[in-house]
Amino acid sequence: MKFIKTPVKGMCDMLPADMRLREHVLGMIKESYAAYGFMQIETPVMEHIENLTSKQGGDNEKLIFKVMKRGAELQRALDKGDGELADNGLRYDLTLPLARYYANNKEKLPSPFKAMQLGNVWRADNPQKGRFRQFTQCDIDILGDDSSLAEIELISATSAMITKILGEIGLTDFTVHINDRQILGAVALAAGFAQEQIGSVLISLDKFDKIGLDGIERELLENGYDAEAVTRYLAVYRAVREGISVEEFCEGIPQEHRPQKAMANLSEILSCVRPMLAPGVKIVFDPTLVRGMGYYTGPIFEVTIDGYNFSIAGGGRYDKMIGKFSGQEVCASGFSIGFERIVTILKDHMAGSYRLPGEPTAFLIGNRVPQSRKIEVLEQAQEMRKTGAIVTVLPMSKNIKHQIELLEAEGYSRFEKVFE
């Protein structure tokens, strides 16, 4: 028999210390979001292949783990030669299942509905450091609220959650970046780009952190865009200085192109969120923030931590997406938390592994201990557990030193050897 003892490619076995850290973080996320009224829900890990391949998932659709049909249905598909061999697939994110879930259960749910999801997703990506084929996502979404209150609650709740978790390791400084897709669009239109060019122009602007405004200019010109439009476009961004307000930035957009409603909305979010933030946390209007996903329609936001070159949370408003699935338009805005990144940051800052809390006790029972003494020890252990202690009763190993070392590594600090 061929037995493979490593996990499948790109996936991880979680050791006890890994699990303790992950459970601790998950617990804090759940508690934080629950206090803000987000309700935990869950969808099956498998979705209909038709839903997964409906062009809502962008590049993720190329990375689907497909689940094969079974029995006669599989045979029919094989006989056909070019039939679809899969009927299901593993979800590649939590947003698409949420859209299906909401279409299926809307009548039973409060409106607006504040959803919290914590679950694994799967992508057949090339595994690399920090990128896995099975990983945990934490999403919060507010469905059915078209007002700025949705973003205010999403951002306040997420900031509070991050403050709580990273505060434990003394990381109190982070920044929420916010922008609006409609402002991004207005700048491009005002500069002279056509509506259908905006997507491509934004792909270039999205590279701001990597190539700067000069690099973006070069790229836009290389892509054949009108030189005057490019100059007008970049002039607006060249005028940006630190701490610029929405109103100040939008003065660079000719009056007739200014997205007044989006501007007022964004200003309101900034004004309402600011008083909610802990010391050390900033929310800034970031006119060059783009965020990749094409489905965003309004405010977009992202959280960065000083000293890390990746964002640990990101999201935005996607008012058109659920409607594409359910036939009935439902406004929606959501925040996705980089759970694996938070875990990585916590690990970086910890000396050693994440150990059992308190002073766990191990009773080590020698092999000549009579039954009556065993019962005494078992009863003593049970009494200790009633006070909240972690207590294990184990047979003593021949190599007791090694046995104790491995238990100490997990956090056991008290050892009671019972010889007779």
Add this chain to the structure above:
Amino acid sequence: MKFIKTPVKGMCDMLPADMRLREHVLGMIKESYAAYGFMQIETPVMEHIENLTSKQGGDNEKLIFKVMKRGAELQRALDKGDGELADNGLRYDLTLPLARYYANNKEKLPSPFKAMQLGNVWRADNPQKGRFRQFTQCDIDILGDDSSLAEIELISATSAMITKILGEIGLTDFTVHINDRQILGAVALAAGFAQEQIGSVLISLDKFDKIGLDGIERELLENGYDAEAVTRYLAVYRAVREGISVEEFCEGIPQEHRPQKAMANLSEILSCVRPMLAPGVKIVFDPTLVRGMGYYTGPIFEVTIDGYNFSIAGGGRYDKMIGKFSGQEVCASGFSIGFERIVTILKDHMAGSYRLPGEPTAFLIGNRVPQSRKIEVLEQAQEMRKTGAIVTVLPMSKNIKHQIELLEAEGYSRFEKVFE
């Protein structure tokens, strides 16, 4: 675009009330077992198809959801005509992945290792009431302990956990049944059956609850077994009366066939577990307990609840299984908890759904409320959250009565309407 809004066949969308109940039960299970020194671990939901189809999973191997190869590898398999199209599959239980995990990580783990797993498994079974294609299993296993201490800890911990969870709904009476595969084998051998017939004989004995001893006798005779052996075999079971001890039962086995070591071991488990049990909980020697899985080698056990015709937990010792995978024999004993059954029992006993705890508050904000007032409300909500309260801030719906009804259904009891 074809969009399917129901979940895939046999799987469930979990509503907020479902999730609250499930999370509550999962939390109690984790806490109970952690106190006994069980350490939570996790394996990927996908396993190598070679491992899943290695004949350790019995009938479950027919129910595997297979994950298709991708890209060039899939094409190669298709071109071959009879190639294996899948490289992975979804796990159908937590025991096989545990065997792989232990082989992969043994050196890093304490010995003996007390593992706790809570996770979903998938089986392409025919869905029916209470049987799903994705469901949660909770397993505890002790690896590397060949003594009765393993069973004592498994059974004590599980009894304490069930007492705690079902005690909440006033269900305090349940029974742990225990037997030993070696005693079952000894009775059959002593009656005159051959070693290789034991498996088949036990399949008949396993039907005791359904067809009784007379039914078993008929079935064994129909299967062509020697009439005298059948009579001798059943005589041992006909002599069983309530409360029979291991020693009394084994007097029915001729001296030379008596499995002395297994008998002493089983008696020790009974003697040591009994003082640990809460009032209302019994542990009984049950000579007709068989349990289906062929891989059990020693003590086997099961928990039944008065008034329910199914067991809610079951397990046993499987000393040969891990060795078949890792090449190195590792003794093991485990208990699998019927998580979905516990959830079903709790649901049966609850009036209404599982609601949010405490007195959650909803602020409902009218659409003409000025920004300054919104900030006041948001700050008030945040202060309340600091005291542990659940507080949501929502835009007021046009149909405010319906909005409040749906929130009340989830457990909200305080509503603050903010009009200006």
